[in-house]
Amino acid sequence: MTEETGGVVQIVQRIIPGGIETLALELAARLPGENQVLSLEWSNARIVDNxxxxxxxxxxxxxxxxxPGLRPDFILALARRLKALAPRAVMAHHIGPLFYxxxxxxLAGISRFVYVEHDVWHYENSVDRRLARIASLIARPRIVAVSASVARTVERFMPRCPITVIPNAVDTDRFVPSDRQAARDRLGLSRTSRIIGAAGRLEPVKGQDVLVAAMAQIPDTALVLVGDGSAADALKAQVAALGLSERVHFLGHRNDLPEIYPAFDLVCLPSRNEGLPLSVLEAQACGIPVVATDVGSVREGICPGTGALVPPDDPDTLAAELRAKLAAPATGSPRAFVLQHFSWRRMIAAYETLLGLHRP
Structure with missing residues (x-):
């Protein structure tokens, strides 16, 4: 057995701009000790380039x-890396990192291994189910589920593993309400228009195409899409085909989301599948109501007094709900809901207890 005196090593599939990766990096920065995030795929140079x-x-x-592909030999190389780092604990995010x-x-003799499950729609894949069962029997992880609904599903596939629910969190000192007009001025947006925002990777699973289709039924309103991804060109073509080019703005990937959310009247999450997404928590911490699809664990992250849920892949219902929210804005703020349930202080304390960490 190695003497577990180091920090915490987290393992992700690849470090890309996304909720899982952002959470891992923030945990590395906030947990006590010298912590590392290992990306199974890509080199450092490719990560930085992307x-x-x-x-x-x-x-x-x-x-x-x-x-690429299933590489059992990689397990030995990773074991050597972990043994050299001698961490107090190892945390894995998603199925590939769980397995490897x-x-x-x-193999490295590290006894404290934690698996964080962020969503469950991937268990529809038989390979993922098989890998999860194998890894759970051999690695015997303690499991963190980001929501109660995730915990219920994971229990079906890894019934012998103890499960702790630790919801995702956002930095409520960074994501704060601020002046809407100033935020719009910084982005070059109209001060008087109604504006819906959506932040996330431009990928089919995120459903921005459904939101764009809904916008054709919401006149006199602009849409701002924040993010980049493989669906960007298709979305721009869809916007042009619907005659929405004057009303739909693509900002690309941004690192200044705390300055962007306050520009919006509403934030929309149109995803087809999700876990407990950070974007809805970030927007609500900024005081912005959210209309989202009722998928994954999204329901648990939406303020019931200001937000709304709609079915996925239903542009008509989405358009109707967005129109209703714009016509009758919520009188309260969802920030108190985020402060109560999704603060960093609460989440970090829960992880420190689970990982057996003690601050000096």
């Missing part, structure tokens, strides 16, 4: 350049 803001964090992560990280942690 996400330039990571250049400032180069000392906190490593790209392990795992070749769990087996490698056991």
């Amino acid at each position: 996400w330039p803001a990571m250049a400032a964090r180069s000392h906190t992560f490593s790209g392990l350049e795992k070749p 990280g769990g087996l490698a942690a056991r």
Whole structure:
């Protein structure tokens, strides 16, 4: 057995701009000790090229350049890496890191291994189900579920593993209400228009195409899409085909979301599948109501007094709910809901207890 005196090593599939990766990096920065995030795929150079803001964090992560496909030999290489780091605990995010990280942690003699499950729609894949069962039997992880609904599903596939629910959280000192007109001025947006915002990777699973279709039924309103991804060109073509080019704005990937959310009247999450997304918590911490699809654990993250839920893949219902919210804005703020349930202080304390960490 190694002497577990180091920090916490977290393992993700690849470090890209996304909720899971942002959470892992924030945990690495906030948990006590010297902590590392390992990216199974990609080199450091490719990570920084894809996400330039990571250049400032180069000392906190490593790209392990795992070749594509199932690579059992990679487990041994990862075990050697973990043994050299001698962490107090290893945490894995998602199925690939669970499989490789769990087996490698056991080979390296690291007894405290935690698996964080962020969503459950991937369990529809038989390969993921099989890998989860194998890893749970060999690695015997303690499981963190980001919501109660995630915990119920994970229990079906890994019934012998103890499960703790620790909801995701956002930095409520960064994401705060601020002046709407100033935020719009910074972005070059109209001071008088009604504006709906959506932040997330531009990928089919995120459903921005459904939101764009809904916008055709919401006159005199602008849409701002924040993010980038493989669906960007298709979305721009859809916007043009619907004659919405004057009303739909693409901002690309941004690192200044706390300054962007306050510009919006509403934030919309139109995803087809989700876990407990940070974007809805961030927007509500800024005091912005959210209309979202009722998928995954989204329901648990929406303020019941100001937000609304709609079915996925239903542009007509989405358009009707957005019109209703714009016509009759909520009188309260969802920020208190986020402060009560999704603060960093609450989440960090829960992880420190789970990981057996003690601050000096």
